[in-house]
Amino acid sequence: TTAFLRTCCVQNIHSVKIGAFWTSVTKLGLHTKPRMPPCDFTPEKYQSLTYERVLEIHKQHLSPILTAYFPKPLLLHQGHKEWLFDYEGNRYLDFFSGIVTVSVGHCHPKVNAVAQKQLGRLWHTSTLFFHPPIHEFAEKLSALLPEPLKVIFLVNSGSEANDLAMLMARAHSKSTDIISFRGGYHGGSSSTLGLTNVGPFKTELSSGLGCQSTMCPDVFRGPWGGSHCRDSPVQTIRKCSCAPDCCQAKDQYIEQFKDTLNSSVAKSIAGFFAEPIQGVNGVVQYPKGFLKEAFELVRERGGLCIADEVQTGFGRLGSHFWGFQTHGILPDIVTMAKGIGNGFPMAAVVTTPEIANSLAKSVLHFNTFGGNPIACAIGSAVLEVIKEENLQENSQEVGTYMLQKFAELRDEFEIVGDVRGKGLMIGIEMVKDKMSRQPLPREEVNEIHDNCKRMGLLIGKGGIFAQTFRIAPSMCITKPDVKFAVEVFRSALIQHRDRRAK
Numbered sequence: 001t002t003a004f005l006r007t008c009c010v011q012n013i014h015s016v017k018i019g020a021f022w023t024s025v026t027k028l029g030l031h032t033k034p035r036m037p038p039c040d041f042t043p044e045k046y047q048s049l050t051y052e053r054v055l056e057i058h059k060q061h062l063s064p065i066l067t068a069y070f071p072k073p074l075l076l077h078q079g080h081k082e083w084l085f086d087y088e089g090n091r092y093l094d095f096f097s098g099i100v101t102v103s104v105g106h107c108h109p110k111v112n113a114v115a116q117k118q119l120g121r122l123w124h125t126s127t128l129f130f131h132p133p134i135h136e137f138a139e140k141l142s143a144l145l146p147e148p149l150k151v152i153f154l155v156n157s158g159s160e161a162n163d164l165a166m167l168m169a170r171a172h173s174k175s176t177d178i179i180s181f182r183g184g185y186h187g188g189s190s191s192t193l194g195l196t197n198v199g200p201f202k203t204e205l206s207s208g209l210g211c212q213s214t215m216c217p218d219v220f221r222g223p224w225g226g227s228h229c230r231d232s233p234v235q236t237i238r239k240c241s242c243a244p245d246c247c248q249a250k251d252q253y254i255e256q257f258k259d260t261l262n263s264s265v266a267k268s269i270a271g272f273f274a275e276p277i278q279g280v281n282g283v284v285q286y287p288k289g290f291l292k293e294a295f296e297l298v299r300e301r302g303g304l305c306i307a308d309e310v311q312t313g314f315g316r317l318g319s320h321f322w323g324f325q326t327h328g329i330l331p332d333i334v335t336m337a338k339g340i341g342n343g344f345p346m347a348a349v350v351t352t353p354e355i356a357n358s359l360a361k362s363v364l365h366f367n368t369f370g371g372n373p374i375a376c377a378i379g380s381a382v383l384e385v386i387k388e389e390n391l392q393e394n395s396q397e398v399g400t401y402m403l404q405k406f407a408e409l410r411d412e413f414e415i416v417g418d419v420r421g422k423g424l425m426i427g428i429e430m431v432k433d434k435m436s437r438q439p440l441p442r443e444e445v446n447e448i449h450d451n452c453k454r455m456g457l458l459i460g461k462g463g464i465f466a467q468t469f470r471i472a473p474s475m476c477i478t479k480p481d482v483k484f485a486v487e488v489f490r491s492a493l494i495q496h497r498d499r500r501a502k
């Protein structure tokens, strides 16, 4: 038996501490490494820089800011659908899709073919001339948005899109002050840093003249929350006595919002930015009805309402194509990036003709690369693939299934405090215990994260204390992929429990 177990150990959990493995075996029966669903794709042979050389170059010539995941950063080589391959040919299930960006799958054949065709035809013109890809894309994208959101400005990144939306809101309202949620991430440029209210992104000097933060209505971690607050198949573990059609948590958070409007901004404001679900802050969902009331309050003060759909757009939430639709609201401006190009750098701001004209009257807005022919051809192909492959429906079905599976782990493990989200945007918040809701220490979260990677699963992290795992794969994933991911995560939690029990 000992020899057999030792063989299992080497073959199945080769990278986990031996001691921890033996504990798993004795406590939980034979605990084997989850088996990955098959993949018929063979990556090319890696023939580039050695791993050591990559580390050296990175240290000498690239940003010193530590962003790479894992103690031994992953050197990737190739991607195919929901799969990534590293330089040694190891395969990973990519459940974070390049930070919620590879919407239809790595190197999608249709998107690749369209890009290659456009590459051989015309790379660049500038906004001084016309070319069909931009018009084709504008028509396709605007058809997906409700009236009167029909005018499109093309830029290159989410930060640029939000920069432009700030400019628009101020030009149209002739006011300065803009409100955004604490925990919200809207970009890293000098002006959007004023909207971004996430501690590590704040600089020594104050940023964002005229930007004011307000309380995030977080029904799990915030002061108020209950058992039917959010639009998700999984509710929090908090209890409440609200009737089905009312939400006291929402009312309390609205009072906080009013407080900000009454005490911290000018009487007339330029606007309010909100992600329909917060991404970087760990997939935080607001109580149902909150955004609707908040939008009314903002409009009473002359402000515009801006939905930042950089993470939530393009069908990811399953039930709707855009996150704002899940709240039953109609924004004045919608910003989008990431999934729009399946990883190709492009972004857009969509607004009404009236607001677009206000901008045009007050400033000459110019962007060299915005609306680039290759980007627009790719954008059109991505929209076609989402439709042809029913990826929004897949997000709904597979995402709901995944949420239910992860909710079972929340009930099984004390350190899984909350499971939330919609479609394929899922957060798993880790706590010391369910009673205190104190965040699980960062080192423990990192261990679990690294362990998942060793078993072949890549997931993201987020939240103020980096306590929340984020799951946002390409929308082409399958239920067998989810089964594998849940088994890996469960295995990592068991290993964590065993380590702490020693």
Ligand SMILES: Cc1ncc(COP(=O)(O)O)c(C=O)c1O
Pocket: 099, 156, 157, 158, 159, 160, 162, 185, 186, 187, 188, 275, 279, 280, 308, 309, 310, 311, 337, 338
């Ligand atoms: C909601 C949201 N808005 C804006 C941005 C900024 O986008 P980019 O990194 O393309 O500038 C991000 C990036 O993570 C985001 O998540």
